[in-house]
Amino acid sequence: xxxEMEVREFxxxxxxxxxxxxxxxxxxxxxxxxxxxGIARLATGICAVALLFYSIxxxxxxxxxxxxxxxxxxLTWESYRYFVPLRREMPRExxxxxxxxxxxxxPATGEGSGARRDLSYFVRVYLKLADGKRRRVFRSGTTGxxxxxxxxxxxxxxxxxxxxxxxxxYHTPDGEEAGGGS
Numbered sequence: 001x002x003x004e005m006e007v008r009e010f011x012x013x014x015x016x017x018x019x020x021x022x023x024x025x026x027x028x029x030x031x032x033x034x035x036x037x038g039i040a041r042l043a044t045g046i047c048a049v050a051l052l053f054y055s056i057x058x059x060x061x062x063x064x065x066x067x068x069x070x071x072x073x074x075l076t077w078e079s080y081r082y083f084v085p086l087r088r089e090m091p092r093e094x095x096x097x098x099x100x101x102x103x104x105x106x107p108a109t110g111e112g113s114g115a116r117r118d119l120s121y122f123v124r125v126y127l128k129l130a131d132g133k134r135r136r137v138f139r140s141g142t143t144g145x146x147x148x149x150x151x152x153x154x155x156x157x158x159x160x161x162x163x164x165x166x167x168x169x170y171h172t173p174d175g176e177e178a179g180g181g182s
Contacts, residue, residue: 007071008159012064014139017081021062025055058082066137070163075127077135090127097167098160099126099134100153104172121146123153127160128169 028051035045061083067076073092101124125138138156140149161168
């Protein structure tokens with residue numbers, strides 16, 4: 001059994017930082033295609049190599065973590081930008097709850113190809129802040145199966161709710177409340 005006062009850490013994927021650098025990566029791929037097509041071969045080739053290495057380095061060196069400290073009742077956002085850490089602490093009083101947004105249709109179960117490749121299913125987890133804003137903590141990816149994404153979201157929601165005594169609000173994208181409060 002896990003210790004009640006154990007500090008837990010989760011990686012937060014996505015966000016504006018990763019989105020911008022993913023676009024830079026796609027620009028590098030576009031430049032590489034243009035250089036092989038003979039369009040300004042030298043300029044687009046150099047541009048492709050430079051942008052490719054920059055975008056990979058920026059994404060690799062810039063993870064964001066959510067650290068849950070139940071003993072202090074504090075959440076810490078720890079972001080790295082080019083390996084430089086940036087920390088922001090959020091006391092329990094500044095958090096109103098955990099919001100789960102899940103596709104109306106539950107993911108397929110079993111071992112079939114439908115269970116592994118259902119791109120219509122998604123789940124997102126947000127922190128509802130006391131000032132009315134929300135911060136995304138988890139977003140299901142397209143590389144994992146729906147079952148794996150749902151399990152990962154469940155573990156994060158369970159840890160946040162248990163460690164910080166946060167209520168859970170669950171709804172579908174059209175705004176229909178499907179349950180909540182704990």
